[in-house]
Amino acid sequence: MTPIGIVRNERTTPEDDHWGKVDSVIELDPAQVDVEATLGLEEFSHIEVVFSFHLCDPARTTRGARHPRGNTALPKVGVLAQRVKDRPNHIGVSRCELIRVDGLRLHVRGLDAIDGTPVLDVKAFLSAMVPPVEAVREPGWVHDVMKSYYL
Numbered sequence: 129m130t131p132i133g134i135v136r137n138e139r140t141t142p143e144d145d146h147w148g149k150v151d152s153v154i155e156l157d158p159a160q161v162d163v164e165a166t167l168g169l170e171e172f173s174h175i176e177v178v179f180s181f182h183l184c185d186p187a188r189t190t191r192g193a194r195h196p197r198g199n200t201a202l203p204k205v206g207v208l209a210q211r212v213k214d215r216p217n218h219i220g221v222s223r224c225e226l227i228r229v230d231g232l233r234l235h236v237r238g239l240d241a242i243d244g245t246p247v248l249d250v251k252a253f254l255s256a257m258v259p260p261v262e263a264v265r266e267p268g269w270v271h272d273v274m275k276s277y278y279l
Contacts, residue, residue, distance in 0.1 A: 148278035
């Protein structure tokens, strides 16, 4: 898979929380997409970004179960039941606010990816693709883990 762009922001190390106010620019590679690829994107308030957790150490890849954030007070759950970066293919997916489109530069807020992160794909966020909140079921520990994520 060839990246189509790269993330630029002030965060240089992975952190677990406080992504909500992080402003980033996704610099799209003109060798991979031309400027027409962004045509109409500015009409959307949010996008989904698929990216590579490029700094993950393959030796730390989780293939089974672990405690979320290494917190043994939380239940041990499988890697596919978490959004941990040390997953088998080191692929991340994030929704973020699209501030503006400037040619092949996408200005976003709330993208939880560090500076230099390779971007694999960008998709317009469609609310019709998300189940109603009342239909979503998740375990109680998720709220505890995520309460400061976007603050």
